[in-house]
Amino acid sequence: MATSYPTSLDTFTNPTSSDSLSSPSHSGLHADTADAIEALQAKVGIDSSAVTSSLEYRIAQLEAAGSPIVKVAAFTSSGTWTVPAGVTYAVAHIRGGGGGANFGTSNGGTGGTSSVAFSGGTVSAIGGGGVQTSFTGGTTSGSAPATNSGDGGFLSQLNGDKSGSWKAHSGAYIVAADTVTPAASITVTVGAGGTGNRAGATGYVWIEYQES
Amino acid sequence: MSERVVAVLDGNIVQNVIVVAPDWDGADATHVEYTTGYPAGIGWEYDGTGFVPPKPYPSWVLNDYVWEAPVAMPDDDQSYVWDETSTSWQVID
Numbered sequence A: 001m002a003t004s005y006p007t008s009l010d011t012f013t014n015p016t017s018s019d020s021l022s023s024p025s026h027s028g029l030h031a032d033t034a035d036a037i038e039a040l041q042a043k044v045g046i047d048s049s050a051v052t053s054s055l056e057y058r059i060a061q062l063e064a065a066g067s068p069i070v071k072v073a074a075f076t077s078s079g080t081w082t083v084p085a086g087v088t089y090a091v092a093h094i095r096g097g098g099g100g101a102n103f104g105t106s107n108g109g110t111g112g113t114s115s116v117a118f119s120g121g122t123v124s125a126i127g128g129g130g131v132q133t134s135f136t137g138g139t140t141s142g143s144a145p146a147t148n149s150g151d152g153g154f155l156s157q158l159n160g161d162k163s164g165s166w167k168a169h170s171g172a173y174i175v176a177a178d179t180v181t182p183a184a185s186i187t188v189t190v191g192a193g194g195t196g197n198r199a200g201a202t203g204y205v206w207i208e209y210q211e212s
Numbered sequence B: 001m002s003e004r005v006v007a008v009l010d011g012n013i014v015q016n017v018i019v020v021a022p023d024w025d026g027a028d029a030t031h032v033e034y035t036t037g038y039p040a041g042i043g044w045e046y047d048g049t050g051f052v053p054p055k056p057y058p059s060w061v062l063n064d065y066v067w068e069a070p071v072a073m074p075d076d077d078q079s080y081v082w083d084e085t086s087t088s089w090q091v092i093d
Helices: A026-044 A055-065
Strands: A069-075 A079-082 A089-095 A114-118 A121-125 A139-141 A154-159 A162-167 A173-179 A185-191 A204-211 B004-010 B013-020 B031-034 B061-063 B066-068 B080-083 B088-091
Touching: A026 A055, A069 A079, A089 A114, A089 A121, A114 A173, A114 A204, A121 A173, A185 A204
Parallel strands: none
Antiparallel strands: A069 A204, A079 A185, A089 A173, A089 A204, A114 A121, A114 A185, A139 A154, A154 A162, A185 B013, B004 B013, B004 B031, B061 B066, B080 B088
C-alpha cells in the first residue's frame, strides 16, 4: 500500500502477537510506514526549506511578514488623508457634528455633516438636529458638550413654576470600509457643531488601517 | 485655540458647516469662514457679508442678522410664545 498522505490519512493494519510474519506482511508493513514517514518529512520540510508546500517554508514566510500593526489617523478638522505605503484597506469611523440648543425663539443649528471620500463613494454621517427651549424668560443654564464628541448642546431653564431641559441631537455615527491605494489622497470632512446658546460639539473622523 | 469654521455654499445657501485646519486657506465663492459672533447654519442664506437664518414668522424683521419680533417680548416672570395671527406675545400657562 503506497501512502496517500498528505492527500488523505493512511490506515495501517497493526499486527497482533499471534499473527505470522506473512499475514499481515511484515516487509509490507515496514514499506508502508517508511513511505508514510517520508511523506511526513516532505510535508514538514528540511531546515530553511525552499519548497513552497512545506510547513517550514510557510512558517518562515509568516514570521518574515510579522504581525500587522493597527494604526489610526484621527481628524478633528477637515483635511486630506494620504494612504501610507503598503496599506490597501481602511475602516472609517465617522461622527457628524452635534446640534445646537437655543434659548428663546429660534431653533439651534443643525450640526455639520462629516464624511470620507473613498474611491468607491463618499460616506457621510449627518449632523444632529438642533432644539430650542419651549418657553421663554427666567434663568437658563447648561454645559458645553465634550470637544469633538459630536454631542448635542444642552440647556435647562427655570421660570417661575416651570422648568425643563432640552438636549439637541448628537451627530450620526457611521462605520464604513473600502479598499484604498497607497499614496492616494482621500478627502476628509469634519462637521462643525450646530450654532446656539449651547453649541453642539464638532464631529470627528478616525481612519483605522493596518501596517505590517 | 478656537476652531476655524467654514460654511460650504451651493449658490448662496449653506449646505454644510465644517471645521478646517488652523492653516486652512481655501476660501472661495463656495467656502466662507464664519465666527461664533456671526454664525452660519445649514439652510441659512449668505448675503455676501453675513448669514441670515430662516425667517421664523412673516412679520418678523431682520436686525443685524437676527430676526426680531415687531413687538418686544414682555420682560417679566411669565413665559411667552409668539402668535403670528395677532402679531403679539401670548402667555404660556
